[in-house]
Amino acid sequence: MAKLRQAPLVSTGILVSPLEGTVAPAKLMRRLAHPPPGQHGGGLYSTVHNLLDPPAWSWTSLQFSDSTAVGNAMKRARSPDTSPPAGDADGTAHQPKISRKIRACQACQHRKVKCDLENGQERCSRCTRLDIKCVVNKSLQTLLDGENEWKSKMEAQVEALQTAMADVQRVLNVPNGSAANMTAGTAGSRHSSVSKAQPPPQPQPLYGPSPVAIVNAPMASLFEATKLRNIRSDPWAHHGQRPLLKSSEPDFIAQGRVSLRDAEYLFDTFRSTLNAYLWGGIALVHETLDAARASSSILTSAILAVTSLHTQDEGRAFDICYPVFLELVSQAVFDRYHTLDDVRGLCIGAFWLSDLSWKLSGLAVRIATELNLHQFCAKSLRDGSRYGDEARLWYFLYVCDHHFSIAYGRPPVISENPTITCHEHFLQRPDATQADFRLHSQVGIFIILSRVFHAFGPDRSRMIGNDEFEALRRFDADMGFWRDRWKDKLQPNKYVSQYPAKGVFLHYHFARLLLFSICLRGLRPSGVYAMSPERRQFVNKAITSATAALDLTLNDPDMRASIIGVPLYLLTTMAYACLFLMKCQAQWKSANLSISYEEVVPLIEGAIAVLNATRPCVRHVAHYLGSGLSSMLEKFKEHHNLDRPNPEERDQSASAQQVWSQGEMWPDWNVWMFGNGDLSQQTLSQDNYGLTFLDALNSQMPG
Structure with missing residues (x-):
C-alpha cells in the first residue's frame, strides 16, 4: 500500500x-x-x-x-484514441461515460460527512437541522444533461404545437407562413448533435388569401398580427356545406314550419320553370331538395318563397314561406359562416322580391367579397380548368347588382375591372354552356349602361350639353353592336322557348330608353327654347325605344308568357316605359315630340291587361303594377279631357291648358299622379303598393 x-x-x-x-x-x-x-x-x-x-x-x-x-x-x-470505439462497429455514435456525479451539498462536502440529499429535495437533513443554505455544485456534465433533457422536452412540445397549428390553419384557410418561420427559428436553436424529424410541410390551402394578397390587404395583415378569428371569412364556404353546428340543427322543414310535401312541390316547380329565366340555371346547382337543404337553408327558403310568389293559391304558401326567408336573412346579416349557396339564395330573392331586392343584392355582394369570389373570378380567367363555379357566381352577382342600381338610378356596387371587361374570356372554357352565354350577354349590356351612368353622372338636374351628344352616339353604337353580337348566339330553351334571343331585343330597347331619356335632364316644359333639333331627335329615339319595348312585350307570345316568371327587372322595363310615355305626352306637348295621346293610351291599356292577367298570383308585383298603372291611366285620361271642353267651359279650360303647356303645373306631377308624393306615407297594401313602386321609378326619371 x-x-x-x-x-x-x-x-x-x-x-x-x-x-x-x-x-x-x-x-x-x-x-x-x-x-x-x-x-x-x-x-x-x-x-x-x-x-x-x-x-x-x-x-x-x-x-x-x-x-x-x-x-x-x-x-x-x-x-486521442484513434481506434474506433466498440459502439462504432454497428454505426452508432460513441457516448462518453460520466466518471462521477456530485450528489452531496457543499456544506456536507466541506465537513466530509454523508449527505442524504435526494433528487427533488431542496435541502438535506443536516442543512435543514442547522438551518443553513444547502447548495450543490453540480458538475458541467450534469448541467449539460439537464439542459439537453429540457431542450428535448421543449422541442417535442413545439413540434406538437406546430402540428396542431397546421391543422387549424388548414381548416381556417390561414397561410402557413408564420408557422414556417416558427419552425425555422426553432430548428436553428437546436443543438447540433440532436437530429429531429421535421413534420411534413402542410400544403397551401386551395382557398384563402395568398401571401401576395396579404401584402395588398391591410385587414389580412391585421389578422396575421392579431390572429383574430372574427375578421376572417368563412372557412366552410368553398366546401359547399354548412358548418357542423348548423348542419346538426333541424332546418325549418324539419321543424314543421313548411311541410315536406309542399317544399318538394315548390322546389321542383322552381327547377323546371323559374330557374330557366335566371339564364339557364346559374342560380341552382342542386338536383334535389335534400341536397339544397344540406347546403343552405337560405337557398332553400328563397326558392320556396319565390316559387310561392307565383303560385295561384291566394298567397297562402307565400305567407308561410316569406317570413321564414326573412328570418334567415336577418340572421345571416350577423353570421360569420356563409356558403356559396347562401349567396345564390340571396340573389334569387333579390331577382323577384321587389320590397327586398336592393337590400338582398347588397348583402349578397358583401358576403361574396368576404369569400373572395372576385379573386377567384380573376384566377378562373387565367386558369380555365378551375374556379368555374366561383366565377359564374361573381358574374351572376354583377348582373344582380346592376339590375337594381341602373334601373333605379343608383351607383352599382361592383365596379368595372379587368375581370368584368374581359368577361367573354370565360366563354372559352371547355365547360362553358348555353347558360354561360346567356349570363354573359347580360354582363355585356350592363357594362355599357354602367359607363353611361358614370359618363353623365347621377345628377338629374344637370342639363346635358350639346358637346356631349357625341358620347350619346357612341353609346348607341355600342348597344347596337351588342344586340347584333348576341341575338344569334342564344339558343332556344326547352322551358322558356325563344325567350333568350328575344330578351336581347327587349334589353336593347330599354337600354336605349335609359340612354336617350338623359337628354331631358335639367329641362322644364316652359323652357322648350333650350331643346335644339338634335336634342329633340334624341328624345324621340327614347320615345321610339319605349314604344318598341312595350310592343315586343305585348305582341310576342313568348314574351307575354314570361310576364309572370321573369325577374323583377323586366317588369320594371314595362313600368318605366309606360311612365315615360305618359309623362312626355302630358308635359312636353309644346316641344313637338313624336308622340300622341292616341298612341300612348292603347299601349298602356295593353300593358295593364297583361299585368291584370296575373291576378290569381295575388302577392306578385305584376298584380300591384297593374293596379297602379290603372289608377295613373285614369288620371291621365281625366287631364286629357281638358283638351275637349264643353262650349260653356271653353274659356276656363283654355286657361288651364295654357298653364299646363307653359309648365306651371310641372311641380305638381308627383302630387297629381301619386297623391302627396311622399313614399314614407305609403304602405305595402294591395291598393297602393303599385303606386309606391311606380313612384320610386318616377323619382329616377329625368325631365
Whole structure:
C-alpha cells in the first residue's frame, strides 16, 4: 500500500488521476471494491478489478521506476484514441461515460460527512437541522444533461404545437407562413448533435388569401398580427356545406314550419320553370331538395318563397314561406359562416322580391367579397380548368347588382375591372354552356349602361350639353353592336322557348330608353327654347325605344308568357316605359315630340291587361303594377279631357291648358299622379303598393 502513495496506478492506456493516487489506501480500496451502479461494464473500475486479480497481477507491478515512464503514460492517456470505439462497429455514435456525479451539498462536502440529499429535495437533513443554505455544485456534465433533457422536452412540445397549428390553419384557410418561420427559428436553436424529424410541410390551402394578397390587404395583415378569428371569412364556404353546428340543427322543414310535401312541390316547380329565366340555371346547382337543404337553408327558403310568389293559391304558401326567408336573412346579416349557396339564395330573392331586392343584392355582394369570389373570378380567367363555379357566381352577382342600381338610378356596387371587361374570356372554357352565354350577354349590356351612368353622372338636374351628344352616339353604337353580337348566339330553351334571343331585343330597347331619356335632364316644359333639333331627335329615339319595348312585350307570345316568371327587372322595363310615355305626352306637348295621346293610351291599356292577367298570383308585383298603372291611366285620361271642353267651359279650360303647356303645373306631377308624393306615407297594401313602386321609378326619371 505504501507504493500506491508514491505513484498513480497506470495500465496500458489507462491512467488513474494523481488525485486518486494520493487518497488513503483504505478509501481507495473501498471505492474500487464498490463502484457506482452502471460502471461494471468496463472503463476504469473494470480495469482496476482486473489489476486486483492475484493470478495475473500484483500490486508491486504497478510501480514505475522513474518519472519518465509516468510522463509517457500521461501523454498516452491525454492523446486521442484513434481506434474506433466498440459502439462504432454497428454505426452508432460513441457516448462518453460520466466518471462521477456530485450528489452531496457543499456544506456536507466541506465537513466530509454523508449527505442524504435526494433528487427533488431542496435541502438535506443536516442543512435543514442547522438551518443553513444547502447548495450543490453540480458538475458541467450534469448541467449539460439537464439542459439537453429540457431542450428535448421543449422541442417535442413545439413540434406538437406546430402540428396542431397546421391543422387549424388548414381548416381556417390561414397561410402557413408564420408557422414556417416558427419552425425555422426553432430548428436553428437546436443543438447540433440532436437530429429531429421535421413534420411534413402542410400544403397551401386551395382557398384563402395568398401571401401576395396579404401584402395588398391591410385587414389580412391585421389578422396575421392579431390572429383574430372574427375578421376572417368563412372557412366552410368553398366546401359547399354548412358548418357542423348548423348542419346538426333541424332546418325549418324539419321543424314543421313548411311541410315536406309542399317544399318538394315548390322546389321542383322552381327547377323546371323559374330557374330557366335566371339564364339557364346559374342560380341552382342542386338536383334535389335534400341536397339544397344540406347546403343552405337560405337557398332553400328563397326558392320556396319565390316559387310561392307565383303560385295561384291566394298567397297562402307565400305567407308561410316569406317570413321564414326573412328570418334567415336577418340572421345571416350577423353570421360569420356563409356558403356559396347562401349567396345564390340571396340573389334569387333579390331577382323577384321587389320590397327586398336592393337590400338582398347588397348583402349578397358583401358576403361574396368576404369569400373572395372576385379573386377567384380573376384566377378562373387565367386558369380555365378551375374556379368555374366561383366565377359564374361573381358574374351572376354583377348582373344582380346592376339590375337594381341602373334601373333605379343608383351607383352599382361592383365596379368595372379587368375581370368584368374581359368577361367573354370565360366563354372559352371547355365547360362553358348555353347558360354561360346567356349570363354573359347580360354582363355585356350592363357594362355599357354602367359607363353611361358614370359618363353623365347621377345628377338629374344637370342639363346635358350639346358637346356631349357625341358620347350619346357612341353609346348607341355600342348597344347596337351588342344586340347584333348576341341575338344569334342564344339558343332556344326547352322551358322558356325563344325567350333568350328575344330578351336581347327587349334589353336593347330599354337600354336605349335609359340612354336617350338623359337628354331631358335639367329641362322644364316652359323652357322648350333650350331643346335644339338634335336634342329633340334624341328624345324621340327614347320615345321610339319605349314604344318598341312595350310592343315586343305585348305582341310576342313568348314574351307575354314570361310576364309572370321573369325577374323583377323586366317588369320594371314595362313600368318605366309606360311612365315615360305618359309623362312626355302630358308635359312636353309644346316641344313637338313624336308622340300622341292616341298612341300612348292603347299601349298602356295593353300593358295593364297583361299585368291584370296575373291576378290569381295575388302577392306578385305584376298584380300591384297593374293596379297602379290603372289608377295613373285614369288620371291621365281625366287631364286629357281638358283638351275637349264643353262650349260653356271653353274659356276656363283654355286657361288651364295654357298653364299646363307653359309648365306651371310641372311641380305638381308627383302630387297629381301619386297623391302627396311622399313614399314614407305609403304602405305595402294591395291598393297602393303599385303606386309606391311606380313612384320610386318616377323619382329616377329625368325631365
